[in-house]
Amino acid sequence: MAAKVSSNSKAFQPDSDVHITFEDQQKINNFAKLNARLEDLKVELEQNKNDLKQLEEAKDEIELFDEDEQIWSLIGEVFLGNDLSGTQQYLTETQEKTKLEIKDIEHKCADIQEKMSGLKAQLYHRFGNNISLEGDD
Amino acid sequence: MTGLMDKVEMPKLPENQKSFAGIPEAVFVDEIDNFMGLSDNENNWEKTLHKLDEQHGKYKFMQFNLEARKRKLKQQIPDLERSLQMIEILRKQTEDKETQFLLSNQIFCKTTIPPTKTVCLWLGANVMLEYPLDEAESLLKANMESAIANLKIVEHDKDFLRDQCTTTEVNMARVYNWGIIKQRQAANKSQTSS
Numbered sequence: 001m002a003a004k005v006s007s008n009s010k011a012f013q014p015d016s017d018v019h020i021t022f023e024d025q026q027k028i029n030n031f032a033k034l035n036a037r038l039e040d041l042k043v044e045l046e047q048n049k050n051d052l053k054q055l056e057e058a059k060d061e062i063e064l065f066d067e068d069e070q071i072w073s074l075i076g077e078v079f080l081g082n083d084l085s086g087t088q089q090y091l092t093e094t095q096e097k098t099k100l101e102i103k104d105i106e107h108k109c110a111d112i113q114e115k116m117s118g119l120k121a122q123l124y125h126r127f128g129n130n131i132s133l134e135g136d137d
Numbered sequence: 138m139t140g141l142m143d144k145v146e147m148p149k150l151p152e153n154q155k156s157f158a159g160i161p162e163a164v165f166v167d168e169i170d171n172f173m174g175l176s177d178n179e180n181n182w183e184k185t186l187h188k189l190d191e192q193h194g195k196y197k198f199m200q201f202n203l204e205a206r207k208r209k210l211k212q213q214i215p216d217l218e219r220s221l222q223m224i225e226i227l228r229k230q231t232e233d234k235e236t237q238f239l240l241s242n243q244i245f246c247k248t249t250i251p252p253t254k255t256v257c258l259w260l261g262a263n264v265m266l267e268y269p270l271d272e273a274e275s276l277l278k279a280n281m282e283s284a285i286a287n288l289k290i291v292e293h294d295k296d297f298l299r300d301q302c303t304t305t306e307v308n309m310a311r312v313y314n315w316g317i318i319k320q321r322q323a324a325n326k327s328q329t330s331s
Contacts, residue, residue: 020166020307020311021167022165025304028303028307029299029300029303029304032299032300032302032303033296033299033300033303036295036299070235072237075219075222075223076219076220076222076223077238077239078223078236078237078238079236079237079238079245080234081234081237
């Protein structure tokens with residue numbers, strides 16, 4: 001998963017030993033760091049998308065309810081009773097918030113991916129086959 | 138929440154330190170021959186590799202601890218958020234509201250809450266204090282800010298630790314390669330001499 005220098009025994013050729021400068025090391029470090037952050041963000045994104053789906057389902061579910069029907073929604077640890085339009089409003093607001101959050105995370109992901117591909121190009125150029133920077137996916 | 142997340146700054150690092158937890162820095166190896174020649178390493182790659190591996194294990198352990206702390210904080214923040222949300226609801230409330238609250242695990246109880254101007258906050262250590270809504274809100278917000286600040290500290294340390302981990306991993310690969318080269322050279326020598 002994390003970037004690892006794979007100049008190990010199998011692919012090893014004595015003449016392909018490359019000198020690693022401090023800058024190279026910094027770049028490798030940066031790449032590993034960005035990679036880890038991307039993984040974290042992916043998990044967060046997944047959670048938010050799941051939330052959004054559930055909110056949508058909830059909204060569909062109450063669509064057919066009567067206006068004066070009491071609907072219980074869990075806020076924190078208590079269920080609050082609310083009428084249809086109040087609950088719908090609450091759901092829509094939460095939906096909007098989640099959408100914003102998703103947008104924010106996607107933006108961050110794209111940012112990181114851009115930086116990573118830049119570093120990737122530099123590092124492959126420098127080390128060729130002696131380094132492997134591919135993720136699991 | 139994202140707004141507050143960006144607003145809160147990471148506190149300043151303690152002087153002369155690159156991480157909050159005082160994580161030791163991994164040495165960067167510039168010239169592998171010089172590094173192996175150090176008196177500690179005695180040109181013995183197996184021993185050096187073992188030492189680096191040990192260091193790597195220590196870093197991994199620290200990483201595990203930081204990860205646990207981060208999870209705890211990540212959970213704390215939504216909790217605070219929900220409390221703030223509840224205060225907002227209470228503030229808007231003008232008439233009796235029916236609720237079902239958690240009496241015990243999986244048991245909910247019906248109750249009506251009249252409009253209120255105060256809430257009780259659980260402060261921990263078996264203390265609960267009644268606050269006016271505004272004060273409760275500012276207290277929760279302050280807690281939230283410190284939780285976010287802590288989260289940023291943990292994230293910074295995590296990044297720093299990852300750097301050290303990667304540096305050590307690279308060092309291990311290089312020491313290993315160095316060992317292989319030396320072994321081949323020795324093998325070549327004995328071949329030519331025999």
